[in-house]
Amino acid sequence: MDWFPLWNSLRIATIATGITFFLGIFAAHEISKRSRAAKGFWDVLLTIPMVLPPTVVGFFLLRLLGPHGLIGARVLEWFQVKITMTWYASIFASVIVTFPLMYRTARGAFESYDRRILDAARTLGLSERYIFWRILLPGCRKGVAAGAILAFARGLGEYGATSMVSGYTPGRTATISTTVYQLWREGNDALAYQWVFVNLAISFIVLMSVNFMERKKR
Amino acid sequence: MIQKIRFAAYSLAALMTLSACGGSTAAPTQEDGAAEQNTAAEQTELTVFAAASLTESLTAIKETYETAYPEIELIFNFDSSGTLKTQIEEGADCDVFISAGQKQMNALEELITADSRVDLLKNTVVLVAPKAAQNPPQDFTALNQVDSIALGNSDVPVGQYSQEILEYLGIWDKLNADGKITFGSNVKEVTAQVAAGAVDCGIVYRTDAASEPDVVVTAEAPADSYSPAIYPAAVLKDAPHPEEAQAFLDYLQTDDAMQAFSAVGFDRP
Numbered sequence: 001m002d003w004f005p006l007w008n009s010l011r012i013a014t015i016a017t018g019i020t021f022f023l024g025i026f027a028a029h030e031i032s033k034r035s036r037a038a039k040g041f042w043d044v045l046l047t048i049p050m051v052l053p054p055t056v057v058g059f060f061l062l063r064l065l066g067p068h069g070l071i072g073a074r075v076l077e078w079f080q081v082k083i084t085m086t087w088y089a090s091i092f093a094s095v096i097v098t099f100p101l102m103y104r105t106a107r108g109a110f111e112s113y114d115r116r117i118l119d120a121a122r123t124l125g126l127s128e129r130y131i132f133w134r135i136l137l138p139g140c141r142k143g144v145a146a147g148a149i150l151a152f153a154r155g156l157g158e159y160g161a162t163s164m165v166s167g168y169t170p171g172r173t174a175t176i177s178t179t180v181y182q183l184w185r186e187g188n189d190a191l192a193y194q195w196v197f198v199n200l201a202i203s204f205i206v207l208m209s210v211n212f213m214e215r216k217k218r
Numbered sequence: 219m220i221q222k223i224r225f226a227a228y229s230l231a232a233l234m235t236l237s238a239c240g241g242s243t244a245a246p247t248q249e250d251g252a253a254e255q256n257t258a259a260e261q262t263e264l265t266v267f268a269a270a271s272l273t274e275s276l277t278a279i280k281e282t283y284e285t286a287y288p289e290i291e292l293i294f295n296f297d298s299s300g301t302l303k304t305q306i307e308e309g310a311d312c313d314v315f316i317s318a319g320q321k322q323m324n325a326l327e328e329l330i331t332a333d334s335r336v337d338l339l340k341n342t343v344v345l346v347a348p349k350a351a352q353n354p355p356q357d358f359t360a361l362n363q364v365d366s367i368a369l370g371n372s373d374v375p376v377g378q379y380s381q382e383i384l385e386y387l388g389i390w391d392k393l394n395a396d397g398k399i400t401f402g403s404n405v406k407e408v409t410a411q412v413a414a415g416a417v418d419c420g421i422v423y424r425t426d427a428a429s430e431p432d433v434v435v436t437a438e439a440p441a442d443s444y445s446p447a448i449y450p451a452a453v454l455k456d457a458p459h460p461e462e463a464q465a466f467l468d469y470l471q472t473d474d475a476m477q478a479f480s481a482v483g484f485d486r487p
């Protein structure tokens with residue numbers, strides 16, 4: 001059995017989660033400091049990718065990353081690299097659809113943290129940076145970790161946008177989800193089932209970890 | 219006591235509503251015969267599943283046909299023949315099926331009315347490149363030098379033809395091994411990828427190239443490299459409207475309809 005789709009899906013989800021992790025906590029921290037109105041506005045904007053159908057996200061990404069797109073054309077010019085039809089494009093797609101999950105979970109965790117501890121830190125003269133990295137973040141680590149795991153699980157299951165921007169090339173851009181689709185189209189049910197099983201196993205493990213983390217928080 | 223009466227009353231109301239629903243589905247079939255004489259006639263919806271490559275030509279024919287026969291409304295489902303075949307097998311309601319390949323129609327042998335099956339059209343397989351491409355491959359044999367190529371997957375007729383052509387030229391295995399092929403799920407997806415410049419080239423039908431301004435045809439596949447791209451059409455055994463379906467299928471074989479088809483590049487088989 002060609003295990004490339006598993007390797008590809010895992011690396012895309014891992015890299016995307018890494019990017020989303022930092023983007024998500026950065027956004028969550030910045031926006032939790034803003035006014036009510038601003039918070040509302042940013043919340044909507046940053047949560048939209050989660051409610052949009054992945055094909056809509058894929059459509060926009062294709063326009064952006066394609067060889068004639070805003071970003072794609074520049075990258076082609078400067079680095080001679082085409083982003084679409086490669087696995088790099090899948091990373092973009094996964095970051096966009098997983099970002100809202102990380103953002104909302106992190107924001108929830110930050111806002112439920114005891115403000116008084118942060119204020120106490122400020123009275124002791126600690127910098128905002130120290131407070132964020134050494135007090136707030138470690139204090140919210142269970143929530144933030146749960147957000148990261150959810151983002152990873154979602155990134156692993158990305159199909160619509162990935163299929164549109166990366167296509168399907170066996171051995172290069174195939175992910176578990178696009179492989180199952182292809183196998184179904186070819187009528188290769190036996191192999192499709194094997195992949196479904198693999199995906200179920202991974203998802204099971206991932207969600208069990210989320211449960212485990214959340215339980216310990218209480 | 220009053221509770222029992224209420225219960226009985228509600229049940230009776232529910233029962234009457236349900237039978238009214240059942241009644242209203244029975245009523246139209248009795249009215250259908252009378253409806254043909256009414257000007258405000260109930261429209262017959264004819265469901266046609268057709269290969270994606272027929273999108274432009276059938277859409278043009280729909281206008282002509284519906285003007286000539288106002289009591290018919292044509293509902294099209296355009297997708298790869300493989301997807302449509304699967305949908306029919308899984309029980310989708312369909313009157314007429316037009317496939318881009320014999321294989322998909324053969325798979326539905328049990329579900330079609332055998333003597334309605336005709337070979338409707340012939341298409342030509344071509345190599346296309348993005349219009350803005352600097353150095354497009356000029357020939358099918360030049361394909362082993364491209365960086366990327368989009369093809370239909372093995373469930374799509376044009377994908378099957380592409381594989382035949384590339385195997386005939388002896389470059390299929392190498393292209394696969396080098397990971398240069400991206401497989402699309404229908405011919406329109408392949409065309410869109412070439413049009414967007416996401417791949418260097420693609421193999422589609424001449425009719426798709428004609429309808430997409432952002433691609434150019436660089437070569438036609440040698441005639442003996444693939445089985446003829448014949449489009450069979452048939453009426454389904456379980457068609458909701460078998461007579462109207464056969465009438466439409468007969469119309470598609472007339473010279474009038476053929477005009478719309480040849481305008482985009484189809485030939486008679």
